[in-house]
Amino acid sequence: MRFAIPIVVFLLLVVVFSFGLFNDPRELPSPFLGEQAPTFQSTSLTAPDRTVGSADYAGKMALVNVWATWCVGCRQEHGFLMQLAHSGAIPIYGINWRDNREEALRWLEQLGDPYKFSAFDEDGRVGIDWGVYGAPETFLISPDGIVLHKHLGPLDAASWQEDFVPLIEAGEPTS
Amino acid sequence: MRRFIACALLLAFASAALAIDTDKAFDDPALQARYEHIIEEVRCLKCQNQSIKDSNAFLAGDLRREIRRMLSEGKTDEEIYDFLVTRYGEFALYRPRMSGKTLVLWIAPIVLLLAGGFVLVNILRRRMAMPMEGDAAAEE
Numbered sequence: 001m002r003f004a005i006p007i008v009v010f011l012l013l014v015v016v017f018s019f020g021l022f023n024d025p026r027e028l029p030s031p032f033l034g035e036q037a038p039t040f041q042s043t044s045l046t047a048p049d050r051t052v053g054s055a056d057y058a059g060k061m062a063l064v065n066v067w068a069t070w071c072v073g074c075r076q077e078h079g080f081l082m083q084l085a086h087s088g089a090i091p092i093y094g095i096n097w098r099d100n101r102e103e104a105l106r107w108l109e110q111l112g113d114p115y116k117f118s119a120f121d122e123d124g125r126v127g128i129d130w131g132v133y134g135a136p137e138t139f140l141i142s143p144d145g146i147v148l149h150k151h152l153g154p155l156d157a158a159s160w161q162e163d164f165v166p167l168i169e170a171g172e173p174t175s
Numbered sequence: 176m177r178r179f180i181a182c183a184l185l186l187a188f189a190s191a192a193l194a195i196d197t198d199k200a201f202d203d204p205a206l207q208a209r210y211e212h213i214i215e216e217v218r219c220l221k222c223q224n225q226s227i228k229d230s231n232a233f234l235a236g237d238l239r240r241e242i243r244r245m246l247s248e249g250k251t252d253e254e255i256y257d258f259l260v261t262r263y264g265e266f267a268l269y270r271p272r273m274s275g276k277t278l279v280l281w282i283a284p285i286v287l288l289l290a291g292g293f294v295l296v297n298i299l300r301r302r303m304a305m306p307m308e309g310d311a312a313a314e315e
Binding site: 025026028029030031038098123124125127128129130131133134 | 220221223233234237238240241260261262263264266
């Protein structure tokens with residue numbers, strides 16, 4: 001009985017610390033989760049005279065991927081994005097964040113272009129509206145424009161299967 | 176001595192050379208003061224232990240630019256903090272505001288302090304109740 005309190009306190013601390021240990025402090029929950037996704041409008045990366053934006057995917061389940069050529073994680077996930085685009089599972093829309101147009105175009109030419117379009121966000125204003133703080137970031141948007149999920153860091157097949165697929169299946173009733 | 180004072184003065188102002196924010200100051204000193212205060216209160220999300228005043232990450236620069244723009248548009252401090260919180264969450268502020276989500280943050284230190292005080296008082300009481308060694312020696 002004498003030791004009961006210290007042991008309980010110790011166990012509580014173990015729980016608290018292990019929670020802290022396995023939680024990545026760089027991974028912040030998006031305040032947009034379950035909320036209406038931010039809208040945006042910007043010039044297209046590939047066609048500078050064209051305006052693209054969130055209106056283009058309204059009413060559809062869509063993936064919004066924030067990328068840049070200076071971002072190592074973006075290069076890592078690019079192969080998977082290409083696969084995803086080829087599979088036709090979901091349309092992917094890019095936000096080319098704080099990048100250089102020439103380099104971004106060269107990137108798409110060399111590695112392939114998985115995007116329906118990439119919005120060119122040169123000054124990072126669209127990024128701020130989306131609460132972006134580190135590319136790559138990927139948002140799953142429901143047909144009503146709700147953010148269903150946000151993935152931080154390079155996307156891969158495992159996290160796609162685990163985090164995205166169930167939400168897509170639940171959100172889009174198979175007829 | 177004069178040389179020493181000169182050196183000391185130089186050193187004292189040397190940190191200005193390290194200033195990250197090199198944008199032009201507002202013409203209105205009151206606006207500049209508000210700006211400086213706000214950028215010290217906002218966390219750089221990219222480099223989380225720096226304020227956007229101290230960080231040279233481009234995201235911090237972008238946020239400073241947006242805050243500057245909002246200030247010159249006449250937005251209040253509260254509106255600017257709201258802008259950041261809706262996008263980045265309460266974590267963007269070094270002093271998160273009291274709300275359902277952040278209540279634990281605000282209450283926990285007080286609760287812990289009270290609990291610690293309670294334990295301390297109990298231990299001290301028990302000690303006081305015990306006969307002191309000195310008393311025992313005096314009895315002999």
